[in-house]
Amino acid sequence: MNTRIQVISRAFALIVICSVLFSVHAFSQAKKTSKSGKPLVVFVTGDHEYSGEETLPIIAAELEKNYGMRTIVLKAYPDHNSEKNIPGLEALKDADLAVFYLRWRQLPKEQLALIEEYLKKGKPVMGFRTSTHAFNFPKDHESVKWNAFGEFALNSPPGWGGKAAHTHYGHNSTTDVTIIPEQAKNPLLTGVAPAFHVSSWLYRVLPDYPVKGSTWLLMGKSVNPDKAAIDNPVAWTGTNSFGGKVFMTTLGHPEDFRQEGFQRLVINAIHWGVGKKIPDTWKGKMDIQVPYREPK
Known part of the structure; x- marks a missing residue:
């Protein structure tokens, strides 16, 4: 029995050491980036369903290769289903833009403090899909306020369901996306097709969200809804x-990332976020072939 306990203890210690080393590496990379003069984009990923930790590194590589940016991609550890650890969040101290793709995390307060420190500086944020319900703490938990991350950080509904009636129209549905006519000349939509089709089932955010004062860019129409x-x-x-x-989008199914219109929107939004001129032309469509997975 003692031998078994020793093995478990050693395995746990190894996990802790790996997490610390990952954090140190990410922070070191951020420091190097801050001296380069290139904007630093930090991607914070951890979702059970949409493979954000696989799609966003491809975007990050494209930003480094073709758009003069530096990037760090942080991932839930040891895998996407780990809800309580995203090592390396110290990198946010030097970030010019934080991009979130999260779903129902329960991060420790010291990691939440690093996100809060970034937000309180009034620095830009970008979010994908399930980041509307990035956190899912029990009602009596000391960090329960983070369940409303979508609202206070991304101008979206404050979590899934509830009074906001934040829901969707069924996993067998898809979405037709169109540019809102009044925004046709918005620089963020440079090169984005006026209409395109995505695999994401449409999220309901109306009537109360996006929060008042937001600028709507794209409208979605559910195809084959279940209600x-x-x-x-x-x-x-x-x-x-x-x-x-x-910048927030409720799109983000991995098959959405195969659509040129969506890819262009993401690249544009990141340029806008870091304060760089949105490219009149871009380096071309990326090959993003990442599978969707059913959440556990």
Whole structure:
């Protein structure tokens, strides 16, 4: 029995050591980036369903190769189903843009403090899909306020369901996306097709979200919904409760990333987020072949 306990203890210690080493490496990379003069984009990933930790590194590599940026991709550890550890969040101290793709995490307070420190600086944020419900703490937990991350950071509904009636129109549905006519000349939509189709089932955010003062960019129409459906905005900009500029999209199914219109939107939004001129032309479509997985 003692031998078994020793083995378990050693395995746990190894996990802790690996987590610390990962954090040190990410922080070191951020310091190097801050001296390079190139903007640093930090991607924070951890979702059970949409493979954000696989799609976003491809975006990150493209930013480094073709758009003069530096990137760090942080991932839930030891895998995407780990809800309580995203090592390396110290990198946010030097980030010019934080990009979140999270779903129902329960991070420790010291990691949440690093995210909060970033937000309180009023620095720009970007979010994908399930980041509307990035955290899922029990009602009596000391960190329960983070369940409303979507609202206070991304101008979206404050978590899944609830009074906001934040829901979707069924896993067998898809979405037709169109540019809102009044935003046709918005630089963020440079090169984005006026209409395209995505695999994401449409999220309902209306009537109360995006928060007042947000600028709606794209509208989604549910195809083959499982209930009576209304059109909903699927991408918007604005200013969050900390004074930071926001780009949020409820799209983000891995098959969405295969669509050139969506790829262009993401590249544009990241340029906008770091304060760089949005490219009039871009380096071309990326090959993103990442599978969807059913959440556990």
